[in-house]
Amino acid sequence: MNQAIIPEKDRKPEEVSKNHHVMEVRGIGDLPHDLIIEILSRLPVKVLCKFRCVSKSWQGLLTRDKEFIARHIECSKRTPLLLIRRYLSSAIEEPSNTETTIELTSVDMKGDVTDRFKKVIDGPVHTFISCGSLSVLCCMYSLYVCNPSIREIVRVPYRPNSRISNIGFGYLPISNEYKIVHLYHTSYVGNGKMGCEIFSFTSCENVTTGSWTRIGDCPFSAWTSEYPVCVNGVIYWSLSSGWKDRSILSLDLKKQEFASISYPIRDSKKYSLLEYIGLMGGLCLVGFSEETSRMDIWMLKSRNKNWAMEYSINLSSLCPKLLISTDDHSQEILVHMEQRDLICYSLKSQNSRRIGYHRAIKNYNKPCLYYGSLVPLG
Known part of the structure; x- marks a missing residue:
């Protein structure tokens, strides 16, 4: 009924x-x-x-x-976020304990905290790289992929007791794959060369189903003191040749080919800060001059691998400390100042705005830019 x-x-x-x-x-x-x-x-x-x-x-x-x-x-991508990290280790109290607690804080472009969470990993972390919506945490003997939006961190399968040194992280749109590149020194790779292996995993699939592939040796020795960036499927590192002959190492993730790119400027005294970032759809080199208070921007032309000066901007009394990598196709530069302020400069409008920083920023490491996503890892 x-x-x-x-x-x-x-x-x-x-x-x-x-x-x-x-x-x-x-x-x-x-x-x-x-x-x-x-x-x-x-x-x-x-x-x-x-x-x-x-x-x-x-x-x-x-x-x-x-x-x-x-x-x-x-x-x-219209509302990017800053990811700020802090490491809390108990090694001082318990030397035998190698675990590290990583605290990740998300901050929007208004300076407001949107999320914060903690995870325990096999630290300490020596490299933290973001690419789009995901990040890679590299410890001495372990690797992790993180999606901070859904608070998920997954360990990458790797050989036990094998030390991890120089890491790059990028995304290859044509195959919808993320790539973790590991450059390493071995006994059989000499003459300044480095071995190279790549871990590939498909977006939206379980990270642990990915696999490692060893490719040809890298003909150069990459400098690990600067974080690599990925632009249009190519990862760039700074080469350890010093200021007098600075150059950039590139790895095309699709072709799996290495190349060396010379810097456009040779005078080490001209700039107090010189960094490369993804900008306006390509690789750009940004130099800050204290004497002239200017910011010069070169863009790498993909066809002939030559640099072209695109902008020379007066920064007045600003004292830049470092750059924060933005989206490859962004027209905004995030400049971290000595006063721990963050300035967002728009190349399109040629105006800048100050982003109110997290109050405890002095206790954190260099922030990364990322985008909120639901990309599952496990």
Whole structure:
């Protein structure tokens, strides 16, 4: 026998709320798939993580639909976040304990903290690199991939008791793969060369299903004191040739080919700071001059591998300390100042704005830029 229909005014409040919720879910489910993706991709990760509990179909869309995850990352690029890290080690109290607690804090471009969490790993961490929405943490004998948006850190399978030294991290759009590049010195690779192996894993798939591949030896010795950057599927490191003959090592992830690129400037006294970043769709070299208070920007032309001066900007009394890598196609430069302020300079409008920093920034390491995403790791 069919149950009598009870008017809404006579129902219990929890029943009314539940039915309304079901109607809302069914309502959006009746929309075209493309429109659902377009709507949900504009929401922040925190909200979407709650939606995963709505139903199995929503969970599948938000965790396994590659089209949605890719679209959400594109929308997230409009609101980038800063990832600030701090390491808390108990080695002083317990020397035999090698574990390290890493605290990750996310800050938006207004300076407000959006998230903070802690994870215990096999530290200490000597390299931390971000690429898009993911980061790589490199310890002496272990590697981790991290998606800070969903608070997930997964250990990369690696040979036990094998020391890890120089790491690069990049993304290859053509194959939808992330690549961790390990450059290392071995007894059989001499004459300044380094061995090279690459760990590849597909976006939205379990990191542990990825694999290592050894490629040809690197003909140069990369300098590990500067973090590498990835631009358009190419990873760049600084070469350890010193100021007088500075150059950049590049690895094309698609072709798996190394190359050396000379710097456009040879005068070590001209700039107090000289760093390379991804900018305006290519690799750029940014130099700061204390004498003239100017910021010069060269862009590497891909065809002939020559540098062209694109901008020379007056920074007045600003005292830059370091650059923070931004998106490859961004037209904004994030400059970390001596006063621990962060200046965002727009090349398009030629205006700058100050970003209110986290109050405890002095206790943290150099921040990285990343984008919120639901890319699963495990």
